Amino acid sequence: MKQSGGEGSLRPEECAGKCEYRCSETSHKKPCLFFCKMCCAKCLCVPSGTYGHKEECPCYNNWKTKEGKPKCP
Template identity: 45%
Template sequence: MALMVLATILSTCEANNGIDALPQPAKCYEIRFHCPWACQARCADNRKDKLCNRICNICCSKCNCVPPGTGEDTRYLCPCYDEITNSEGSKLKCP
């Protein structure tokens, strides 16, 4: 059963790649990043851990990555995560 689902997904991705008018799906063959585990580790030392986890998971679902560790010094390892700002563009949104 799982093999049939995987074959369907791969054939859909390959079918989309064959059409020139559509943009190529960038994530067809990527393995989905496990956001809850990564965010739990990222927010381990945060005093507002529930809020940190909620926001981190939102950022992770958009970027499909979370910087390792708990500090600011590793944010550059996930550029998308590092560039998400609040609605005014003045503060970084992701913890």
């Protein structure tokens, strides 16, 4: 069985629930959910917890903005 949170471990329909939890403690909920869902759709992975743990999802972790900042929350 794949470790939960691993790259490609989610089905697209699971992204909303995982992102809801990932963004549950931020004060910037709308942008967090927007980018988390976009990243999850591409990577089929959301890191565990509400912050950090991005090493669990290299695709999610390595996707950067034009400015070189992390795209995924």
